[in-house]
Amino acid sequence: MTKLKLVDVNYTYSEGTPFRKDALRNINIEIEDNCITGLIGHTGCGKSTLVQLLNGLLFPTSGEVMFDGNNIKEKGYDLKTLRHKVGLVFQYPEYQLFEDTVYDDIAFGPKNMGLPKDEIDRRIKEAALFVGLEERYFEVSPFDLSGGQKRRVAIAGIMAMDPDVLILDEPAAGLDPIGREEILGGIYSYQRKRKNAVVIVSHSMEDMARYSDKLIVMNDGEVFMQGNCREVFSETDKLLSVGLDVPQITKFMRALKSKGIDVRTDIFTVDEAKAEILSKMGGCGNA
Ligand SMILES: Nc1ncnc2c1ncn2[C@@H]1O[C@H](COP(=O)(O)OP(=O)(O)O)[C@@H](O)[C@H]1O
Ligand SMILES: [Mg+2]
Known part of the structure; x- marks a missing residue:
């Protein structure tokens, strides 16, 4: 069953001002369970806007976000629980660490969920393994880590919440090829073990061909193509026609x-x- 979907969604920034911008138009997508979905498209095509709609950080200008059969805009809807179940790792999350130690930073989300201490500990250790973060870093200040290590901490923090849907906005951006491989490989192993839904935002066709099961290709605020990798990459001319690569x-x-x-x-x-x-x-x- 698909837990999370967008139905006829439009999103406009700064409606009613001279800065009005239609960021998303007529979006209909379903995020499949037990699947890695690659969300791909040029910079500015609306990927980050779309993922913020998926966990209720933004609400559609029109259309619906449905989770577990419920419209998240309904009165009394529990958005806090939604954000535990749909975990979002922002683009460049390394700028959002704030605890004194790496351990506490990863623990922040699970603690907020009110989990027992030993369960939090178990989850932190497991998440650290997925992102390739050694335990010797646990008592270090996150501010003393490299950018790449900080990003691992941020990703581990959301993984440790064990969301039904894990969304990562450009998790490999700015990393060298080895760093990309380690982060994306870790996310891949995590999904294959957890069997949950994972959405990876990227503008690299190369990376998505390797790590995604399904692709949603966006162009200029709209869903341009969707399907499994074979279906999408077999339409090379269509992709090239809007300047996307294969x-x-x-x-x-x-x-x-x-x-x-x-x-x-x-x-x-x-x-x-x-x-x-x-x-x-x-x-x-x-x-
Ligand atoms: N806070 C904002 N106010 C106005 N326009 C915005 C805002 N955030 C993004 N946009 C615009 O919305 C469009 C989609 O942006 P975004 O979702 O960030 O795209 P992507 O993540 O694919 O690069 C872009 O044209 C961007 O300039
Ligand atoms: Mg973005």
Whole structure:
């Protein structure tokens, strides 16, 4: 069952002023359970606005946000619980740490939920493992950590709340390739273990091809395409038409095809490309 969805959602900033901006138009999406959804699109297309609607930090100008069958705008709706169940890690969350130690920072969310101390402790240790944060950092001040380490602390803090839906706004932004791999790999392992819904906001097709099950592609405030990776990346021309990219390996397969080699072009991982090329070679090289 899909717990979280947006129905006919529009969002306008600064309505009624000269700064009015239609950030989202006619959004209909469902966030699938037990699935990593990649939310992708150019800077300014509305991704951060959309994720803030998903946990009730912003409310639609029109349309509905539904969680567990309830409209979150209804009178008396428990938004505090919603924000525990739909955990949002902001873009550059490393600027939002404030406790004296790393341990206390990760503990902040679970403590707020009123969990017992030993359960909080268990969750902190587990979340730290997922984000690759060693326990020797627990008693250190978060302000003494590098930017990348601080980000791990912030992500661990939301993971430790064990949300039904974990949303991360550009979790790999500004990291080097190893840092990206570690953070995204950690999020991937977390989702495969938890089997909850995870939404990763990104503008890297390469990263999303590797780590997402499903993609929602946005363009200029609207949902431009959605589907699994194969469905989306098989429409390369459509993506390129609005200046979005496809993974390098997809481009490579297209280049082979344009040279007259009859290979599939709806391929977005190197392993799949290898299997396809070997099959066209009549299996030689398989030995
Ligand atoms: N607080 C705000 N006031 C007015 N316009 C905003 C505000 N925040 C974002 N916008 C505008 O809304 C659009 C969508 O922004 P955003 O959701 O941040 O996009 P993304 O996360 O995809 O980069 C952009 O044109 C942006 O300039
Ligand atoms: Mg953003």
